[in-house]
Amino acid sequence: GENVEQHPSTLSVQEGDSAVIKCTYSDSASNYFPWYKQELGKRPQLIIDIRSNVGEKKDQRIAVTLNKTAKHFSLHITETQPEDSAVYFCAAKIQGAQKLVFGQGTRLTINP
Amino acid sequence: EPEVTQTPSHQVTQMGQEVILRCVPISNHLYFYWYRQILGQKVEFLVSFYNNEISEKSEIFDDQFSVERPDGSNFTLKIRSTKLEDSAMYFCASRLTGVVEKLFFGSGTQLSVL
Numbered sequence: 691g692e693n694v695e696q697h698p699s700t701l702s703v704q705e706g707d708s709a710v711i712k713c714t715y716s717d718s719a720s721n722y723f724p725w726y727k728q729e730l731g732k733r734p735q736l737i738i739d740i741r742s743n744v745g746e747k748k749d750q751r752i753a754v755t756l757n758k759t760a761k762h763f764s765l766h767i768t769e770t771q772p773e774d775s776a777v778y779f780c781a782a783k784i785q786g787a788q789k790l791v792f793g794q795g796t797r798l799t800i801n802p
Numbered sequence: 803e804p805e806v807t808q809t810p811s812h813q814v815t816q817m818g819q820e821v822i823l824r825c826v827p828i829s830n831h832l833y834f835y836w837y838r839q840i841l842g843q844k845v846e847f848l849v850s851f852y853n854n855e856i857s858e859k860s861e862i863f864d865d866q867f868s869v870e871r872p873d874g875s876n877f878t879l880k881i882r883s884t885k886l887e888d889s890a891m892y893f894c895a896s897r898l899t900g901v902v903e904k905l906f907f908g909s910g911t912q913l914s915v916l
Contacts, residue, residue, distance in 0.1 A: 722903045726845075733893065733907040734845060741903075779845060783903070788833070788850035788858040790905065795844055 692717040694782050696793025711796045713780035714762040720782040723763045728777045770800045804828045806908035808894050814914045823879045823911045825894030834877045835895040884915045
């Protein structure tokens, strides 16, 4: 089955700098890759997603890139702000399957 | 934006007791899910439900677990005889159709088994 690995587990950046979180997946049949932000004690919330027919997607300060050949995808946050501090999870879904397989999460801390 | 709602927000139970976790998915959504998250760990898929039947389940979802959509709005997860290792945050989720991938999560039920 699908396996998703996420790095780093913790990331600390200065406010205003960029943050990059990387994930790899194992099953080449995966075709949907969402990113979720989870604040302490709250529900995971989708912040951006990408399908396998697209290499990059941007939404304001957030972007996701996908390299299907290498089976990895990354989340890029530019101009980080204190409210970006949270745990970020990547996930992958195999085409035709129902479940999302999540990475282990990255605790992002933005230092003022 | 519409939300998935879950009750209760916290549930404490004794080992061996049955618990039912309740969810109201977004009203026009057709696919329903349960995920769980043990403290500090990744979110794990338990089960998906479509057209009044289980469409996919994980190895975690053994005979102790069951799901039901008793009416047009509720979606429940039952754990028949809880174990200590069932302690986790349980998230219900729903999505609109098989084509629209976006998954909406509820706020979760924190289950503590003593």
